[in-house]
Structure formats: C-alpha cells, structure tokens
Amino acid sequence: MKMQSVTKARFRSMGRLLTMVSCLILLDVVMEGAAFAQDSTSEIESSAETAVVADQALPELKTLDGHFPFEVPPTLDDWEQRARRLRTRVAMATGLHPMLPRGPVDATIHSPVDRDGFQIEKVYFESIPGHFVTGLLFRPTGENLAKGLNEDGKRPAVLCPHGHGGRMMRNDSDTMNRLIESGDEMHLESGSMPKIARCATLARMGCVSFIFDMVGYADSVQLSHSFANRRHETREEEVVAAGTEPELFFSTAADARLQSIYGLQTYNALRSFDFLASMEDIDLNRLAVTGGSGGGTQTIMLGALEPRVAVSFPNGMVSTSMQGGCACENACLLRIDTGNVELAALMAPKPMGMTAADDWTVDMMHDGYPELRQLYTMLGEPENVLCESLVQFKHNYNYVTRRIMYGWMNEHLRLGLETPIVETDFPALTEEEGAVWNEQHPAPDVRGPDHEQQVLSWWTEQNEKALADGLGEKATLKGFDQNVRPALSILFDWSMSTSSDVSLQLNDPMQHGSGVYWSNGKVVDSTRRREIPIRRWTTGEQGKRNSDEATVLWIQSAEFDPEASVSPEGSAELQSLLQTHGSVVVIDIGAMPTDAAEGKQRINPQPRRASAAFTFGYNRPLVVTRCADVLAVIAAFQQSPGNVTLVAPEGTAAYALPAAALAGPFVDEANVELAGFQFANLFHQDHEHFIPGIVKYGDVDALAAWRAPYALTLSSSVQSDGKSHWPTATAIYKAREAADQLRIQAK
Template sequence: MKILRTKKLVLHPVFRGGVATLLVTFVLLPVAAVRAEETATDAPVNSESLPELKTLDGHFPFEVPETLEQWESRAEQLRTRVAMATGLHPMLPRPPIKATIHSVVKRDGFQIEKVYFESLPGHFVTGLLFRPTGDSVARGLNSDGKRPGVLCPHGHGGRMMRNNADKMKQLIESGDEMYMESGSHPKLARCATLARMGCVSFIFDMVGYADSVQLSYEFAHRRHATRPEENVPAGSDPELFFSTPAEARLQSILGLQTYNALRSFDFLASLDEVDPDRLAVTGGSGGGTQTILLDALEPRIAASFPNGMVSTSMQGGCACENACLLRIGTGNVELAALMAPKPMGMTAADDWTIEMMSDGYPELKQLYGMMNHPDHVLCESLVQFKHNYNYVTRRIMYGWMNEHLNLGLETPVVETDFPAITDDEGAVWNDDHPAPTQRGPKHEQTVLGWWNNQSQQLLEDCLGLSATENGFDQTVRPALATLFDLPIPETSSVSVSYSDPIEHDSGATLVSGVVTDEARRREIPIRKWVSQSGDKASSGGTVLWVHSAADETTDTPEWSDAFSAQLRQSKAVIVIDIAAMPTDAPEGKQRTNPQPRRASAAFTYGYNRPLAATRCGDVLAVIAAFQDPPGGVSLVAPEGSAAYALPAAAIAGPFLADATIAVNGFRFADLQHQDDQHFVPGIVKYGDVDALAAWRAPYALTIQDSEEAEWPTTKAIYDARDASDQVQWQVNR
C-alpha cells in the first residue's frame, strides 16, 4: 500500500506520564498539539504475528530509575501490584495470634517447641520455634532484655527435608556441608544456629508440607490438570483454588501461603522476648520467593536474606510462587529491591542466579548507592555450588544477621554440629494435639469463602451505593490502574500513517491507515471516514469508533445505521479496527502459556497482560494520536468492546470530550473461563464494569445497557464528584 503521509504527535508531559495523577486532581492542564511535517513511509499496516508470551524462564532485568523520586513512585506501584497479586489489597485482617506451643525438644544451646495457630478461621499454620538455651541465652540481648526474631520460610523440600548418609557424604566432599548430623537437616540447621547466636527463629510449613495437611502437597505444588468443577462463571462463589472465580478475585495458593507467612511473622513478633526493632526474614529457593514478598509487604522487617531466587532469570517454577499480575513488567530483582534501603543479602549459585554478579546485583548496588546505603546490599558469588542454602551460604547469612541485627558476636560466626532432629521430634500433631480433620475441597471452600467475605467487607466504602470518594480513590483506583496498566508511557510517541484516499459510493471519503505506538511496538489499523456533510459541519467533532473483535454481525461497522448517523453529524469518524488485530488464539479466546505440570492461569497472567488490557492500550494509542485539539475527540464503543473501552475511557479522562459505551449486559462475572478474550484477573473483586465506569468520573459518559441493570458504584462516585449530570444511561432492548 502506498503511504502518503505521517503525522507525528508529541504528547504533553502530563499525558506522557499517565493520566492517573491527573484524574485525581480533576484539573485539565493546557495541552499543546504539535503538528509535524508530512513525510513518506512504507511502514506495514499491521504485524503479521504477535511476540511470544513471556514465561517464568524469560529475562527480567531491573532498570534503575534515574532519581529517587522516580523510584519511590515506582516502588509504590510495585507494592500495590504485590498486594493485589497475593489477594491482600486491601490487607486481610491480622488480629492477635492465639498460638498453641507445646512439647519441648532440647539440644545443646537451643530448644525446639512445636507451634500451631489459625491464620484464618479453620486454617492452621504449623511450625517449629527455636529459642536459645544454656550459654546462648546471654547472646543477642538488648538493654531491655529482648532478642532478635528471625522468620525462616523453608522452601521446597519441606522443613523436615533430610539428606541420607550417601547424599551427606557427597555434600561434605563437595564442601556444601560440614557435619553429617546437623547438615542432614539443612533447613533446620540455620534455625538452630540462629538460636545459638541469640535469636528466636521460627520455621513454618508451606502449604502441603509436613504438618500442613489440610491441602495436599500434590495439589499445591505438583498440580497437573484442571478440575472440571473449576470451569464455572467468574461471578460464582469462589469455592476452589485455580478456578475461574478464584482467579477473578486474585485468590491463589501463593496468596494463601503469603498470608500464612505474614501471620507467622505476626506470631514471632508477638513473643514477649522478641525485640520489635530487630525482626528479620531469610528463606531459600521457594522460601526465598516468600522472603521477597514478605519484604515488599511487611514494613517491620529490619534485615533480610532472600537466597536462591533473586534473579533476572527463572522466576519460580511452582504454582506456590506464581500468581496473576505478579510479574507483569517486573521481576524478582526489582521486587527484591523494595527492601531498599534496609539490609538485604543473598548469594549467586550455579543455577538461575548464576548471572547475578553482572545482571541484577550491579543494579541493586546502584539503587542502594542512590539511597546512601551501598553497604546494605550483598550478593556473594558461590557459583561453584549448585542451587543451595548450604553450610557456606548459611555462614554468609549468619555474618549478615550478626552485623545488621547488632548481635555483637565474634566473626566469623561458625555453625557447629548437633544431633539430627527425628521425625517424631519435629512433628507438631500428636495424640494430645490432633491434626485438623477438614481437608481437600471442603477446606478450599472454607478458606476461599472467608477470604471473599472479608474482602467484600473491606471494600464496602469503595464499591456499591455506599462507596465514598476517598475509599474508591485509595483502594479501587490503584487496583484498576494495575489491572489495566497501559497509560501512555513517559517516553512514548505515536504516529499516524495514511494511504491514498478513496471516494466511497455514499459520497464520503475513506482513508485507511495505521496508528503506531512506538513504546509498545503496536500497530493499530484505522479507517478515517469523512462525509460531505460532516466535513462542512462546524458542530460535530472527531469520533473514534471501536470496531470490536467480538462483533459478529459484520466484518466492518460502516454499513450499520448507527455508524451512518454518526458519520453524518461528525467532522470525521476514525474506526479503530480492533477486529483486525492478530491474537494468535482460537476465536473468542486469548493466548495462554502451555506449561506442562502447571495447570494455572498464573503462568500466563502472572507475566503477560490479559488481552483486554492490551486492547485498552490500543484504544489509548489512537486517542493520543488524535488529540488535535486536545480533548476534542469522542469515543463510541459498540457492543463487544466494553471490556477494554471502559478502562480506556477512564484512563483517557479529560482527553475525551465524551464516551459512549454499549455494555449491553456484558459482565466480567459471567465469563466462563480464564482464557476468554475478555477475562481480566481480579476484575470481579474490584467491582466489574460498574467500577470501570465509576473510574471515568467526573467526565462525560453514556452507558448503553439492559433495562434492569444497576450501576451503584458509578452513581455513587459521579455523585461524590458533583458530576451526576455527566453520566447517562440508555436502555438497549
């Protein structure tokens, strides 16, 4: 196709930085439209295929912002993302822990006690508590007689993982371990030595390990296939993990495990002898993943050692390490950076962390240097060892905790041997303390039902008729901005390329073209229609008309009566041809990552935006391209496009004169499966289409919907903004 001209739009800084900040103030700043010279180009109208979906084995670099102010803004967004992905935005209740502590097991310099408590009603967390005894008692005390507390997420293998004699001989020969007895329980060895150093340490069971018996290990960590009962509408009661309703509310095994970890931290911090100013966390492998998330969510953590998972490479292979939204546009190194400037140490090994010394650690050093604490981050190269939390790594961790928990011990801190812990000594449940009987799907229903009820209560002042402006802005607005996280990037620009004009039989002029969003490397096909009457009209502006990929009535919308009427009264109608964009997926579906042994939506939506968010970005790019004059265009979205047109209208805010969205009964809650083209993880939790419409307040919006539909959040927020006259409803029968 011969291309005649390209118009380049340079966006005003307010728009380039994203509209979210602008929408909070509701002040429209002047925007200068910049016209560019017309140039010839032979750019393709559309890409023939899409880039591959990102997987957990991709590359996740950490790009350090140029200023601390930029990092602080980025960090706030990331913390919201982590909280949402774990189902903890808003944070679930964390009342005082009522723990049962029983059955002392003694060793030289420390003792072990069995612990269990309910993290939520009916769901038990189990673990072992290590305290100093004998000569160790005098160590680590502050002037108030309190000592540090160190939480130890164990990682895969379980807290009671034991290496047999043959394995121990190999590990001792390779230098991984020092002692045949204590080294056989490497996860317990670090807890014991921390206790001997004067700390109280607590190691709790990951879901499905050791005494965590209510959901099985195979279910939580080795899931192979989807259960038929999981494929129910997104708005159904969230009775099962991995189901469409659970993902629509961001409820996951990772989220449950993170909440258990937070409650375990609460338990440790509540102990009378523990110093609230010297609380630390250290875990390896899957426990390293939990440590990263805890650092992001728990501000009381004073020092951290997330080992074996801070990497720009593989991000965590288990369902318990993945959740929808978690790593879209980010990765473990940047998430770990949320600990800055507090002390954080780790090692690099001959695994997915092997490149950390050149890719990841320098960026962490740069960030900590910007914060004037370059000595608060450490990555020690131990690439002579395979994936581990071995004796050598533990020795580095002991030194780190000694320094940053102010233990005052002689260095180096040396781990010494102790008789291995037997299975009976490590078991929490016994005849006097029987294990809970509720298990399996029934227990899933208990957990998810409580979770959903609590979330609904916490969102009472954010959604529905009782929604307040502050509640909506503080909780729901950041959530929606995270779900549809594609404002115009700060450094982006968009361009418009046109073909030769064609005189249509109707007397209108048709020009095909493409809008190029350079930042996203997306090309959105458009068709510009100008009628004779529209060209002469002074009252009608430019209308952006979404041709929905879900529109099954016609290949093009131009022959509908509604389109013809719109063209007659408008200066020009720009058809955004979403239907022509490639999806590389079956009709009505979106692409998913095929992951053997990983039947979870998290392995797609944890790394990739859902299709609705991508299409929202496409609409935003076209809105940006036709800001001439700024705010002088309107959006019309016929049936089939509400999933992405509503959030685009909200994000665009004052850059649309008005928006008319044909919802026509569409609700995310009605979607049957996570691979539906409109599915967006979390959207049901945060208010569905009603919240998306409220997000546009106070700007002009017309909603076309069925007669019986109610829009309580939209009405409440438009009213709170003193803009109830800016929203209208039209009934489509």
Template sequence: MAGVFLLTAAIAIGQDASVLSVMPAGQSPPDARLGELKTLNGHFPFRVPETKAAWQARADQLRQTILVSTGLSPLPKRTPLNAVIHGKLQRDGFTIERVYFESLPGHFVTGLLFRPDGDSTENGNPTDGKYPAILSPHGHGGRMQRYSDGEIQQKIEAGAERFVDSGQTPKLARCVQLARMGCVTFIFDMLGYGDSLQISRETVHRHAELRREDKRPTDGSLPTSWPLFSIDADLRLQSVMGLQTWNAIRSLDFLASLPDVDPQRLGMTGGSGGGTQAILLGAIDPRVKVSFPNGMVSTSMQGGCYCENCSLLRVDTGNVELAALMAPRPMACTAADDWTRDMLHDGYPQLRTLYGLFGKTDHVQCSDLLQFPHNFNYVTRSVMYPWMNQHLGLGADAPIVEADFAVITDDDGLVWGEEHPQPTQVGVEHEKAVCQWMDAQAAAGLESWWPNSEDDSGDGSTKLRQAWRTILSLADSSLSALETAQLKRHSDKLGIDGVEVQTGLIRNAERGAAIPFASLRADDAANSPAAVVVWFRPGGKASLDSMTQEERDLVRQLLVSEREILVPDLFGQGELSVGGEADRQRVIADDRPFAAFTFGYNRTRMAEQVADAIDVIRYADSRSDSSVSILGTGDAAPASLAAIALSDTDVEAAAVLLDGFRFVHADTYRSPGFVPGSVKYGDVDALVALVSPHPLMLRDNAARSASSSTIEALPDDLAGLQRLDPAGDELPVKQLVAFLSTSRGQELPHSDGAVQK
C-alpha cells in the same frame, strides 16, 4: 517515559492486502506484542531509574502490584492468632517448641520455634531482655527435609556440609545456629508440607489437572463457592501464593507478639521457594529490617511452582527488581550454579547502583558460590550468619562457625498429636472456606472504595481506579511528543458518498505497540477536525467494509461539522490478530492448567486492548481543537468502557453498548474477556461508576447476576449516566447521534445520503 508517536503509512498497499490494511500483504505491524509470550524462564533485567525519587515512585507502583496480585489489597482483617506453643525440647544452647496459630479463622500455620537458651547462649545481645527474631520459610522439601547417609557423606566430601548429624537437616541447622547466636527463629510450614495438611501437597505443588470442583457448573450458573484453582478464584485474585504471603505476614505478627522478641529487630531468610517468600515479604512489610532471600534473586528463572506464581505479579518486572524493594534496608543473597549464576554481572551490579542512590552500597551483597548447585548449604549459611549478626546487632564474635547438634527427629518436629489434634476441615471444602473468607474480607474493605459510598473518605475512587489500572497492568505514561501523521488516502468510500478514508499507525515506543487505524472524514473537511469520535467496534477497521445500513447511516450523520471518526484495530483485531484465535486468549505452551504461568508474565488481551484504546483516545485528543467522544460496540465495548474510566484524557461524551458483558462470565482463563481480579474490584459496575460524573450513555440488555460483584450494584441515579432501552440489538442511530453531538451544541445532519457540513 516515551510518549505516543505516529508512524506514517507511506507504504504501498499490496495487491493481496484488504482495502483498509496499513501494512503490505503478508506483513504485520511492527508491534512487539505479536511475538512470543514471556514465560517464567525468560530474561527479567532490572533497569535502575536515574534518581531516587523516580525509584520511590516505581517502588510504590510495584508494592501495589504485589498486594493486588496476591489478593491482599485491601488487606484482610488481622483476626486473633489464637497461637498455641507446646512441647518444649531443651537442647545444647537452644530450645525447640511446636507452634500452631490461625492466620485466618480455621486455617492453621504450623512450625517450629527456636529460642536462645538464656543460660548457655554465648553471643546473644538481648535488649531489655528481648531478642531479635528471624522468620525462616523453608522452601520446597519441607522444614524436616533430611539427607540420607549417602547424601550427607557426598555433601561433606564436596564441602557443602560439615557435620553428619546437623547437616542431615540443613533447614533446621540455620535455625539452630541463629538461636545460638541470640535470635528467636520461627520456621513455618509451606502449604502442603510438614504439618500444614489442610491443603495437600499434591494440590498446592503438583496441580497437573483441573479437578471437578475447579470447573464451572455445566448448566452455566455461577457458583456461590469455589476452590483455589478455579476460574472464580482467578477472577478474585485468590491463589496459593497469596495465601502463603498472608501466612508469612501473620507469621511475622506471631514473632513480633512474643514477649521475648524485640519487634524493632526482625529479619527474614529463606531458600529456594522460601527465598521467593522472603522477597515478597521484604517488599511489602517494612517490619523486615534485614533479609537474606537465597536462591531466587535472579534475572533468569523466576520460580517454577504454583506456589511461586500468581497472575499480574511479574508483568514488566522480575525477582531482582522485587527484591530491590528492600532498599535501603540490608539485603543479601548468593549466586550458585543454577538460575542465579549470572547474578554477579546481571542483577547484582544494578542492585548496587540502586542502593547507591541511597548512599547504602554496603547494605547489599551477592556472594560468589558458583562451585555449588542450588542450595542453602553450610557455606551459604556461613555467609548469612555474619550478615544477620552485623545488621541485627547480635554482637557475635567473628568468625561465626556453625557448630554441630544432635539429630532432631521427625517425631521431635511433629506439631499435631493426641493433645493437639490436627484440624478436621481439609481438602476442597477447606479451600472453599478460605476463598469465601477472603471474598468477604475484600467486600468489606472495598466498601469505602466505591465512589460516592457513605464511607468514601474522598480517595475511594482513586484507590479503585488504581486497582483497575493494576489488574490491567497499565503503566503510567506521559505524552511527551506527538507527531502529525502523513496518512495514506484510500479510494474506497465504504459505500458512503463524500467520505475520505485514510489509514495509519499509532506507535507507543514504551509499550512496543503499533496500532493500525482508519480515519473517516468528509472529503472537503478542514485539516484540523473540530471534534473526533473514536469508534471501538468488533473486528476493528476491517469490519468497516461490511457495515450494516444502520452503521452507514450513523457514519453519515456523525461526519458533519468538521468531525472525524477514528476506528482502530485493538490488540487481537484486524492486523493485530494473532494466530487467528479471535475468540480465545493466547497462553504459553504449558500443560499445567494455571492462569498465572501465562498472566503472571504477560498482559491479558483485554489489558492490551485497553492500553491501545487509551493511546487512540490520546491521539484523537491531539487531532481535535475541540473535543473527543467515544462509541464502543460489540466485543470492543468492554475495553472502551475501561479506557474511558482509566484514561487521563478528558472525554466529552461516551456511548457504550455493553449488552450484557460481565467479566464474571469468563469461564476459563482462555476466554477473551478474562481479567484476573476483575470481579473482586466490582466488574463493569465499577468501571461505569469511575466514568461518573462524565456523560455516559449505556445499553445493557442482560439481567445482572447477583454473584457478579462483591460490592453493591450500580445506582440508577449515578451522575452523568443515561440508560438506553435495553431491548433489542439494533443500533440506536438517532439517540447516539443526538447524545454524541448535542453535548457540544453541534448541528444535526441533513436528511439526504451524502455527508454535508
């Protein structure tokens, strides 16, 4: 992986540029992040690692991302399903039964269970009386989606369907044929479809405007309960996609629990939105032994519905790479005349290369069906059946030809009825109950992750740190090369005698980042500083022009004993500001009020700032033969705290004037401090705890809200923590200098105004 490189600032500063600008007037740094944001309609190529070991490391990271982004890390408790199977219908070669069970207390999954008719199944291959089973999420349109008479005739004429009766319900057709082949098959309702009525289809799939309940109280208080599309759900990574993923996991639990099912032979197939669910479940659940996710394995459009998107999921990845997490287990799909049309030359060759690392190129397949639009039609199903037959060992005779069956009516498919009344808890109140249950599950699971907790098994802080790295989308990196900068000197002294000011850029080729910074040194200092203080401050380096007298005093007193002060522009500051919106996040141009359409594909501004801060700390470490200390103030304090907690660089001491910042205070996803999942994983308390036992001086002058964290508040006796007097907003110069200096046994400065050594 590329390391951090320094680009010399040997460009003449234009007349209109500010005093500390790195770039000429009118030019931005060569930073890829200043371009357009990515959308779900972008290009998502799959770059295959060179070795199997490299892929396995990448796969572990991706699975962690899926679990975190869907709100399932740590996994909730698998509560009793309380499954009810009723209303058996006997058909030619198969049976149909209605099913409902609780994926979590009070939330019901509904669907139809198709079983082989043991007396008439011709090709079934049960082992010890048990059949393989296939989970079949239906996709948009619902499991009972029915073509009109005119539509089915058009399908038959185009060769997309074969029969009038069975072809009218194509999503049930695959369940029938799989049952006739000897597979127990469960097709379960997506949220808002069929008998899944507790959250409406309008809410789940067409949430065009924020509801009153989605918004924070106007008095500024924090709510104690919230629905799925609220900012409070975002801050805890609670989403429709996450709930559907949990429903899929529990549906697999249901199938595996059936007495006539072989839990070692489980498969999955779904189309369109159901294909998205098949991709995710195959990625995170090793019980899926063979998969056919159709219509969504693509380097193009990634899924346009709310139910197919959640924050963090596709940052630096896409559906093809996520589908590749099945490897080396068998996985197949098709390319059609839709967003999958390029798969045959952009996606499928890379999948074959990956499977080749395992010596299993025969375990991946993408069939050319470009003559059809987006579908899971008769022809596509005819590709899926032999795939399942081969890899589940069904023993069906080739060729497998789908047979007709009598119409399955809407009444046949009804789960709820007089003897089985539908749940009464519905709507916003049900959403709130689901979110509260998920919140309680997260709190219980995170107790052992909290550093120094009674339940800490030794890896708790490692799990918590990794969760924070995931919600900040921090890629693992190594410092393979670092070049000394030929920095540009400036004549401006910032009103401090004896100071030399230089500027430059820190470039990270892997991230496409170019971070402008200013370096302050005593003008007679040696080339290699004995120590570096990195000051993350509001406004970045440009704000040095307007320092207060206290800040100038701080600079004077820190620039002794061969010290250097580095002040960077973090993303969104100074020369890295975008569009002049210093107090808001950038979001994509989409009228739908949904964070995941932006932050499912792009890092938050805070995430970019933390990554910048980590790179600056690495650079500072390369500058000094002695030590690196950190000072974080103003709106740059949260990013500096996260960088200290998550950086691999050894920081000697850090002082952070947090002054009441809490991630929970973000009231919309456009807030600059918005980070999905930040409240779930302990807010700033967790970051402070992750710095321990390294020396940290903290000032925090706001009373902490009991709602701002799902885990216990920060202990006062945390190792390495020193608390500053929270009263007042003045810069505590004397205390900061003493803390950042005496920890290294360095001299205190002289009392006059000039910088002395």
C-alpha cells in the same frame, strides 16, 4: 495513491496518567489534562503510500524462564513512585489489597524438645478461621541466653520460610558424605537437616527463630503437596463463572478475585511474622527474615509487604532468570514488567544479603547485583546490600551460604558475636520430635475441596468488607480512591514509559458514494510496536475536514472488511454517526494481530502446571492490550482536551470502558454499549475478555465509576428486580458532583 498526511502527536504517556489517577484527587487529573494539551505538537511529513496495516508478528508470551532485568530509575523520586506502585502490585497479586485482617495471633505452643544450647517448641495457629499454620519455634538456652539481648533484655527474631523440600527434609548418609566431600556441609548429623540447622544456629546466636510449614508440607495437611505445589491438571469443578462464590483454588472465580495458593502462603508468612513479633521478649527493631529457594521467594514478598522487616537474606531466588517454577511461587499480575530482582529491591535501603550459585542465579554478579548496588548507592546505603559469588555450588542453602547469612545477621541485628560464626553439630530431629500434631493436639480433619471452599469464602467475605466503602451504593470518594482506583490502574497498567510517540498515517481519500469519502490508514504506537488499522469516513467536499474539528472514534470489533462490515451501509450506527458528525474514524481492533483465536487468548503451555498465573503473572491480558490500542488512537487524534468522542458498540466494553477512564478529559464523551456484559459471567481464564482481579474490584460498574467526572453514556439492561447494574458508578459520579455526566440508557 499518495499519502495525504502524517501527523505525529507527542503526548504525556497514558502510563503517567494512569499513575496519577491511581493516587491523585480530581483536581490533579484535570491539571494533568492541561499539561497534556500543552505538550501536544504536530508536524506534516511526506511518506510513501501506506497499506491498511502491515502484518505484525505476535510476540512470544513471556514465561517464568524469560529474562527479567532490573532497570534502576534515574532519580530517587522516580524510584519512590515506582516502589509505591510495585508494592500495590505485589499486594494485589497476592490477594492482599486491601490487606486481610491481621489481629492478635492466638498460638498454641507445646511439647518442647531440648538440644545443646537451644530448645524447640511445636506451634500452630489459625491464620484464617479453620486454616492452620504449623511450625517449630527455636529459642536459645543455657549460656546462649545471654546473647543478643538489648538494654531492655529483648532479643532479635528471625522468620525462616523453609522452601521446597519442607522443614523436615533430611539427606541420607550417602548424600551427606558427598556433600561433606564437596564442601557443601560440615556435620553429618545436623547438616543432614539443613533447614533445621539454620534455625538452631540462629537460636545459638541469641535469636528466636520460627520455621513455618509452606502449604502442603510437613504438618500443613489441609491441602495436599501435589495440589498446592505442582498442579498437574485442571479439575472439572474449577470451571465455574468468575462471578460465582469461589469454591476452589485455580478456578476462574478465584483468579477473578486474585485468590491463589501463592497468596495464601504469603498471608501465612505475614501471620507467622506477626506471631514472632507478638512475643514479649522480642525486640521489634530487630526483626529479620531469611529463606532459600521457595523460602527465598517468600522472603522477597515479606520485604515488599511488611515494613517491620529490618534485615533480609533471600537466598536462591533473587535472579533475572527463572522466577520460580512452582504454583506456590507464581500469581497473576505479579511480574508484569518486573521481576524478582526489582521486587527484592523493595527492601532497600534496609540490609539485604544473598548469594549466587550455579543455578538460575549464576549471572547475578553482572546482571542483577550491580543494579541493586546502584540503587542502594543512590539511596545512600551501598554497604547494605550483599551478593556473594558461590557459583562453585549448585542450587543450595548449604553450610557455606548459611555461614555468610550468620555473619550478615550478626552485623545488622547487632549481636556483637565473634566472627566467623561456625555451626556446631547436634543430633538430628526424629520425626516425632518434629511433628506438631499428636494425640493431645490432633490435626484438623477438614481438608481438600471442603477446606478450599471454607478458605475462599472467608477470603471473599473479607474482601467485600474491606471494599465496602469503595464499591456499591455506599461507595465514597475516599474508599474508591484509596483502594479501587489504584487497583484498576494496576490491572490496566500497559506502559510505564514517561512518553510515547504515536504516528497517524492516512491515505488520500477515495469517494464511496455521493458526498462520502473514505481513507485507509493506521496508528503506529512505536513504544509498544503496535500498528492499529483505522478507516476514516468523511462527508463534504472531497473528504476534507478542519484539523480542529471534533473526531468520533468508533470501535469495530469484527474482522476488518472494507467493503461490508465497516462501510456505512454495513452498520446503521456508523451510518447515523457519519450523518450526524460528518467524520467518523473506525478503530479496527478486530483486525489486529492479537492473542485472540475464536474468542480466546493465548495461554502459556505449562503442561505440568495448570494455572493462569503462568500466563498472567508475566503477560498482560488481551483486554489490556486492546485498551492500549484504543488509547493510542485517541492520542493520535488528540489536538486538545475534549475534541474526541468515543463510541463503543456491543462486544467492545471490556477494553473501551477502561480506555475511556484512562483518557479522562481527552475524550469529550464516551458512549458504551454493554449488552449485558459482565466479567463475572466468564467461565474460562482464556476467554478474550478475562482479566484477573476485575471481579474483586467491581467489574464494569467500577470501570464506569473510574471514568468520573467525565461524560459517559451506558446502554445496558436493567436487572429483573428493577435495580441498576451501576451502583458504584452512580455513587462516584454523584460524589464528584458530576451526576449529570453519567447517562444510563436502559434496554
């Protein structure tokens, strides 16, 4: 059997289209379609006989220990576009798109503790109703009061997320003697509490510093340390449908709304920053953040999300290697096609320093830091980024690292102090001196699952309020385009390349019956290294068809069976389409080598950390992969906008709807059979259709609205109360003056 033809369609990437539909108005989408048509080319090549599709090995799932390189975009405009999308990704991954409320912080400050040259005060406030952030506030005293002041008598402030070990972590005398001998530390007393020493020295430099408790540490007692930071197993109570009121962290319901411990901790950090910035004596132009290890991760997040951060020193976590091994450092969506170096780069061109140690940051001097220097140079500020090699030390925020940080803060916070800045000793804090809760200020008594339910219910309520003008019957174009569309484009962001090559390969047609011909083939997406099996059915003389004829693409989700399930006799719908259109291309998604096994997708083996974030924080869900497969086939048959009709039978809506939305004008009409499917009905994160965040951003209703203003027919049931499942789609199609393009066939 000889190959009939090989058609190559080079097209403007759907990743580019995806980017545009997230931020442009309808006119821009239409213009993009015109550009797509102009870019399309085709040529005829000869080739040897092709099989339906060759066996393809499944790629290994990426883990937190993978390689996360930073490739600097070629131009400033490219970086600015990339940075905008990355900030949206970070905000979504932390559950903060749209941002949760950040009103005035009502903090209680009490029980001062005096040391030479600085004072410590205990602080607590509610970041979420009923959820308390606790920490210690450090202020300069005595002769240090004159340091750091600007002409208005205001001083800089430095937020200090502490990292693992907690703010009250204290090394014993044997450890301290070893650290002093190795050069890690200088003072036996103050050096035994290195996180406190950092804050104290910053205060002695004339800064106000605040070290707040990460979730589960010290006085953050409402969720346990082992639960928030380790996650050894899944609780039975977490197995609830994605659309239910979320009651527990790590459940399918919480992940479907992008609610996580990592997000809670990031919000606590932002509210702690708000607390510092609200103080009357603080210079709002000199706000900084520095943390080590897990605190370094939080420093990266603040640099990405908080534009008021003027100076940053994220230590111990800016790396192309291990990205953070704790549940408090991982969130679904966060590091897909990116990593900590690029996320840290969102601070650019503002000053950012760090060190490399004998840990996962050991390669930074040649893998990560050169790219940061390249970016800062392109932005015109090459001296605003620093990475000092301290690979003689293990993972640390030791005295030597702190000394580098003090110099960085002195320079960029414009303190004007003599250098080098040397720590001086002070008596270590006692447990009582460091405790926020006492008899006069008792700790909250709502803890554990009851507290989780309280936090998550508030979180969901705030999400619904923030998205009210983008979802539901009252959805507006402004609300949808501002918050929902960008979110959907991140969820289904399968490619960031600027172009993609797709090859269509078909065997010579063979006769199936009277006037019916079929040919096996495949679409090869070279960018993603995917081969999608197809079968084309045609009627007419020897199966010939004109290249400009419209093509019907029919998604077959069942296992590929050329003699039964994919033949016209095996499907009444396929047979009807063939009789009506004369040509149908079957996309055999079910035959693809995928993550799926018995309706499930692979999950990273993290036996000590039962969290979906360790899979979907680094890997696209299966639904996104299948969506891209459908888009590749659409591209392969696309000669001009509007010559493709997409038909999606039962079981394919999860990926057919977003594919139709992303294809926009390149699909003349999309017909999707829902059969009652809702992402909200899924119970497990390993379900083949699960995708984090989709319930928060409107489920299938929002995906249908995303397709507007192009023709869409939905076959679906009606709720028992007679109301439509499609309030968002109906509202957005109407708002785009395309109400007649949305057809809902009730069943």
